Amino acid sequence: MNSFVEKFKDEVNEYCERLESGLLLLEREPENYHIIDEIFRIMHSMKGSGGMFGFDLLSDVTHDLESLYDIFRSKKRPIDSEVISFTLSSIDGLHNLMVVSPGSEHHLLAENMKSKTKLQIARFTDEQNSSLSENSSETDHSVQSNFNQNTWHISFVPNKDILKNGTNPLYLIDELNALGECNIQVNFDELPSLSEMNPEYCYVSWSLFIATTEDIKTLRDVFIFVSDQAGIQIEKVASQNVLQDEAVLTSFLNAKLNHEIWEPTEPEMPKPDIQEDETEEIGVMLKLSVEIPKNSVFAQTTVDSIRVDSQKIDQYLNIVSELITAQSRLEVIASKLNHPDLEAATENFGKLSRQLRENAFDMSLIPLESVAVRFKRLIHDLSKSLDKEVDLVTEGMETELDKNIIEKLIEPLLHIIRNSMDHGIENRNERLAKQKTAIGAVLIKASTAGSYVLIEIEDDGAGLDLTKIRKKAIEKGIINDQSRLSDEEIAQLIFEPGFSTSELVTDMSGRGVGMDVVKKRIQEMRGMIELSTEKDRFTRISIKLPLSLSIIDGLLTRVGDGYYVIPSSVIKKIHFIKHESLKNGFRQVVELEGVQLPYLNMYDEFVGDGNAPENQLIIVVGLNNQLFGLVVDEVIHEYQAVIKPLGRLLKGQNAFSGASILGTGQLALVIDTNKMIKKYS
């Protein structure tokens, strides 16, 4: 049962995402009834499955929301932005209501949401109160109802595979039964002999007459979720209840068999105008409901893809990593045995496992698009609360990244956007005074460059005030007033810990999380972050990230009898060096090509028995314009390292980002150059 509940939660999360993206789209095109229909449908599904799994509060609240959207769907009133904002905030509430055993606070929240929804409904139905009361008076006078009723004929022919979607056609018939008096015929003509019957297929169809006061729209709504899985025809037989009148019914069915056009029989007071309208509407509506799946804005989310538990993908990646390790072990053995057949087979095996790795790797990537809706949502919410109009422009959202990276990236990106909205973009009057467009813009651009992904977040706001930053940095003791820094270097100071230029701590960005945390997060993913700005023009933050966290290109080196992997991405140069030349001077600096280079002799530091080899190599690594030398005994070869975490017990050690298993089964430590440099320079 629990797994069902988990599935349901997944499902609701997906519904919510679709609702959000639909609502944001709707804000731009309030007249788009396809979207409203889709929103209504999602809410209906949520209500249904919520009730089924015992999430009664969720189902209760969605019921009211559904009623609210019914108003717009039936085109009684146009939707407005207040409702859209209200619904967006309700979605957040729905997340909180997704609890198996709700407490009193959940009931309170649900009541609160329900009453707010009722208010919204009231806002739109006030003017229709008159017509509503009319309706109720109709039902009160049941004596007259015979004449207020219409008789319809419904032919419902489900597709054979309708049962596979979990639809029970009998429920639909039950629902019709509840709407009015029915005369139901079940058609078994298609039923094959028992030996040919597939028990998973539905061979039955229905033909029924219904006498009801409801209009055709209500009847059609019964079939709203099966419209693309069944043939549905709704025709008017008469403008009164003729269910007892066998003659009328038979002649209607005869006319149908002979493909004749049926003129609905009229009671004493015919209303030809209205009728015509209605039949026309039937045609249009039916066509619409058939087309929706194709035209729907959400259609693309259901293309040929399957949902796989992300844990399964992780497992799969792990197994592939194991395979790569096993394969490099095989290579070691094959080269030892020196057998030509074995070598050929090993080579082929190597090729295949590389392909497999790329394929597996590809699977774990997801497009940025999948989180873009959260950016849009944030900008939508902030532009309301900050009273700044801002357009979000996105580019390259199809760029793919490892899902673990995307997960860790969301918070920093949201923080950067928050900063842009809060401190960057000016309010309307300021913007006009600066002769800018009244509406600000935030641009999020992503692209792939080699094994890296570049993400840029740019706003066309006020830019950074570099003199202010410099002053502040001196105040905080981050730099001293003698330091000469280029503008570029000053701009990077905002990434320093304990730096915040905003004098007013606002609700948005003053949460004690500074840009230093953003930078830390990015660096934890072996990424880099830079900032460029021009006063009154723009602020641009560029983030460079590796495609994956689990596999890196590196250089395998040896120090003493230990192996170390240095990420290729940071390596600038490799020089031969005599150990002698490193001994001079107490400062750990060596001169190379006329540049004073700080370095770490890994032998002296890690082994420390004073027997460092005479000939060593110095690997020059670069980070943010800062160069650093790592002295090793031997460079073995380039190496594609599958990084294994060192485990949580060693989380706090500060020089290595993990270990990699070599072909021989030995372990090599992967050097985290960021931390290494920080620790030793």
Next chain:
Amino acid sequence: MATEIIHGLDSYFTFRIGNELFAVNIGHVTKILGMTDITKVPNSPRYFKGIINLFGDVLPVFDGRLKFGFPETENTRNTCILIFVFELDGQPVSSGIVVDSVEKVVIFEPEHIKPAPQVGKGFNSEFIHGIATLNDEFVIILNLEKIFSEEEISLINAVE
């Protein structure tokens, strides 16, 4: 590693470090390995031996002798690595301890386990879950969660 702790067992796994007999609940023991290559992690405390490759997983290994205040000795034929699983912040974590020899599995009923004495010599009594007797010899039953508690870990981290 997807290994889980098995709770509610009365069986204990016994092993020796120095002359002392130790035990841990069998539900925490996942593997016994002969000595293998241990990759040193530079700049870590002496009782942290390094990391090993256990069927594709990287596990940290501690030196039981140094950890519990015994003098360091040469490895013998009987020296083994015990792999434990224990809970850290609600998640199972695996780690190894080098011990001088492994003994056997015995059953201690809960009533036969006495609380640890408050004053022990050269040994942090916090690490002890209780004391039992086996063939007239004291058996120290270890509390793994305490041994690898956050404080201890931060100690590892703090050593430069």
